[in-house]
Amino acid sequence: MPRTAIEPGIVAGCNGPLAAPLERDYGELGERLARRGIGIEAITKAAAGFEVALPSWGVGTGGTRFGRFPLPGEPRDVYEKLEDCSVVHQLVRTTPSVSLHVPWDRPDDPARLKAAAAELGLTFDAMNSNTFEDHTPGQLSYKFGSLAHTERAVREQAIAQNLECIELGLRLGSRALTVWIGDGGNFPGQHHFRRALGRYLESVREIHAALPSGWRLLLEHKLYEPAFYSTVVNDWGTSFACAREVGERCLCLVDLGHHAPNVNIEMIVARLIQFGKLGGFHFNDSKYGDDDLDAGSIKPFQLFLVFHELVSAADEGVPGFAPAYLLDQSHNVTDPIESLMVSAIEVQRAFVKASLVDRAGLAALQERNDALRALQTLKEAYETDVSPILAEARRRAGGAIDPIAAFRASGHRERAAARRPAVRSTGGGIVG
Ligand code: LRH
Ligand code: MN
Numbered sequence: 001m002p003r004t005a006i007e008p009g010i011v012a013g014c015n016g017p018l019a020a021p022l023e024r025d026y027g028e029l030g031e032r033l034a035r036r037g038i039g040i041e042a043i044t045k046a047a048a049g050f051e052v053a054l055p056s057w058g059v060g061t062g063g064t065r066f067g068r069f070p071l072p073g074e075p076r077d078v079y080e081k082l083e084d085c086s087v088v089h090q091l092v093r094t095t096p097s098v099s100l101h102v103p104w105d106r107p108d109d110p111a112r113l114k115a116a117a118a119e120l121g122l123t124f125d126a127m128n129s130n131t132f133e134d135h136t137p138g139q140l141s142y143k144f145g146s147l148a149h150t151e152r153a154v155r156e157q158a159i160a161q162n163l164e165c166i167e168l169g170l171r172l173g174s175r176a177l178t179v180w181i182g183d184g185g186n187f188p189g190q191h192h193f194r195r196a197l198g199r200y201l202e203s204v205r206e207i208h209a210a211l212p213s214g215w216r217l218l219l220e221h222k223l224y225e226p227a228f229y230s231t232v233v234n235d236w237g238t239s240f241a242c243a244r245e246v247g248e249r250c251l252c253l254v255d256l257g258h259h260a261p262n263v264n265i266e267m268i269v270a271r272l273i274q275f276g277k278l279g280g281f282h283f284n285d286s287k288y289g290d291d292d293l294d295a296g297s298i299k300p301f302q303l304f305l306v307f308h309e310l311v312s313a314a315d316e317g318v319p320g321f322a323p324a325y326l327l328d329q330s331h332n333v334t335d336p337i338e339s340l341m342v343s344a345i346e347v348q349r350a351f352v353k354a355s356l357v358d359r360a361g362l363a364a365l366q367e368r369n370d371a372l373r374a375l376q377t378l379k380e381a382y383e384t385d386v387s388p389i390l391a392e393a394r395r396r397a398g399g400a401i402d403p404i405a406a407f408r409a410s411g412h413r414e415r416a417a418a419r420r421p422a423v424r425s426t427g428g429g430i431v432g
Contacts, residue, residue: 002086002120002121002122003086003121004090005083005084005086005087005120006090006091006406006407006410006412007410010409010410011090011091011398011399011400011406013409014400014401014405014406014409015395015401015406018402019395022388022391022392022395025387025388026040026388026389026391026392028388029385029386029388029389032384033356033384036358038356043352043355043356043389044393044396046351046355047348047351047390047393048093048397050348051095051096051325052094052095052326052344052347053095053097053125053324053325053327054085054088054098054099054340055098055099055101055326055328055329056078056081056082056085056098056099056104056105057101057104058329058330058336058340059074059085059088059336059337059340060074060075060336061074061331061332061336062292062330062332062336063330064332068332069333071335072416072417072422073413073414073416073417073418073419073420074416074420075416075420076420078100078105078113079113079116080416081105082098082113082116082120083120084336084337084416085120085122086120086121086122087337087412088337088340088341088344089122091394091400091407092344092345092394092400093399094344095340095344096123097122097123097125098123098124098125099124099125099126099127099128099326100124100128100168100169100172100174101130102127102128102130102161102164103130103135103136104130110172111171114171114173123173124169124173124174125324125326126174126175126177126178126326127165127166127168127169127176128165129161129162129165129177129178131146131147131161132146132180132181132182132226139157140153140157141154142158142182145181145184145196145232146158146182147159147179147181147183147199147200147203147204148181148196148197148232149183149199150199155202155203158181159206159207162177163207166207166211169215170212175214176215176216176217176218176279177207177215177216177217178218178220178280179204179207179217179218179220180253181200181232182222182226182231183196183200183227183232184224184228184229184231184232184234185227185229185230186227186228187229190229190230191230191232193230197238201242201245201246204217204219204246204250208246208247208250211249216249216250216251216279216324217246217249217250217251218252218253218279218280218324219233219239219243219250219251219253220233220239220253220255220258221233221234221236221238221239221252221254221255221258222234222258223235223260223290224289236252236268236272239252240252240272240275243277243279244275244277251277251279252272252277252278252279253280253282253324254268254269254272254281254282255281256281256282256283256286256295256303256306257282257284257290257291257292265306266302266305266306266308266309273313273318276319278321280324280325280326281306281324281326282326282327282328283303283326283327283328283329283343284327284328284329284343285297285298285299285303292328292330293329294329294331294339295327295329295343295346295347296343296346296349296350297343297346300346300350301382303346304353304354304378304381305378306350307350307354308357310323311351311354311355312354312357327340327347335413337407337412337413338404338407341403341407342403345390345403348393349386352390353381353384353386354381356381356384356386357377357378357381358381361377362377
């Protein structure tokens with residue numbers, strides 16, 4: 001049994017008074033779904049099998065360029081980050097793997113780190129390289145880019161860093177590398193768009209050529225920031241074209257916050273599925289820019305529509321369809337553990353609601369161009385409160401019926417504050 005950061009008795013104690021009401025709610029929902037020809041047990045089984053990975057950088061307090069307000073008991077190193085990730089998984093039971101960011105999480109002893117994760121019941125998901133900031137004394141600067149930099153030496157340094165990520169990931173049991181670069185220009189004329197992308201492609205080909213067997217390379221596009229006029233990998237079209245150019249195991253990763261307002265992201269997802277290049281997701285939410293807010297907190301219907309595309313593809317048995325799911329958020333005003341728990345549940349909720357869609361009925365309505373009934377078919381699933389299914393899946397897996405209540409009852413944050421003297425904040429932005 002993995003070591004648990006929270007006393008299992010505390011979880012059982014919190015679940016006690018909630019079990020009977022849950023059983024009643026679950027029963028009633030089961031009857032309602034049965035009237036729609038849906039067996040609740042099959043849905044609950046699917047919910048229990050749903051997984052989304054945690055970002056190691058998400059368990060520390062995030063910030064903006066205008067400041068960061070650290071929380072007592074923040075993790076100070078990768079081991080404490082794993083401990084906090086294990087708390088999330090202990091209570092919500094859907095987040096068994098962690099995605100590391102290098103060099104923020106570069107361990108002195110990879111074998112020790114792998115063992116520490118295993119002891120907590122965690123594995124490692126996609127590795128993330130970081131060539132968007134200068135982090136090593138004496139390194140060539142990434143001020144004007146990395147994989148697309150005009151100077152070969154800087155590109156080689158960035159390529160080497162990605163290969164180091166793969167090396168470390170191999171020792172930790174990861175099977176994917178996500179590459180997001182901030183390369184771009186702030187002014188017209190600063191970049192030759194075609195040459196810049198050409199340099200990026202040349203660099204990514206070298207990384208792709210070094211991929212171990214069974215590994216995937218995930219390209220993450222982003223509209224803007226830190227560059228504010230042109231970004232080398234700015235949208236799904238550019239990412240898709242590059243993934244197609246580079247090779248078989250080069251796929252596209254969709255970060256929900258990396259698009260212009262009102263872009264139809266679920267349609268981008270459908271396109272990438274159709275062309276066999278959907279590699280994965282960074283789930284979060286946003287109102288304006290890349291706000292990295294909690295998934296499902298601003299546009300839950302969009303998240304549902306994205307999962308409608310994903311569940312449909314899985315249901316239709318689209319060849320090679322195996323996207324990676326990861327949260328990528330910055331928690332500036334909430335307890336990161338609480339936000340990650342709620343966000344993991346909101347992503348699972350979107351998946352479960354999408355699993356309720358009467359897809360055969362919808363297909364018939366689409367063939368008959370019955371637009372209104374087609375929308376109503378989606379809305380019927382979306383407006384089904386599946387909370388009893390999510391809570392029951394957690395309860396059966398030894399998790400908490402109410403994870404926030406159990407977390408607060410555990411005193412984990414207070415105990416961490418006592419054990420982890422505060423680290424002096426190093427200014428704004430995402431903490432490593
Ligand atoms: C860039 C991004 C990328 C990460 C970083 C922490 O905005 O989404 O995925 O490397 O955030
Ligand atoms: Mn991201």
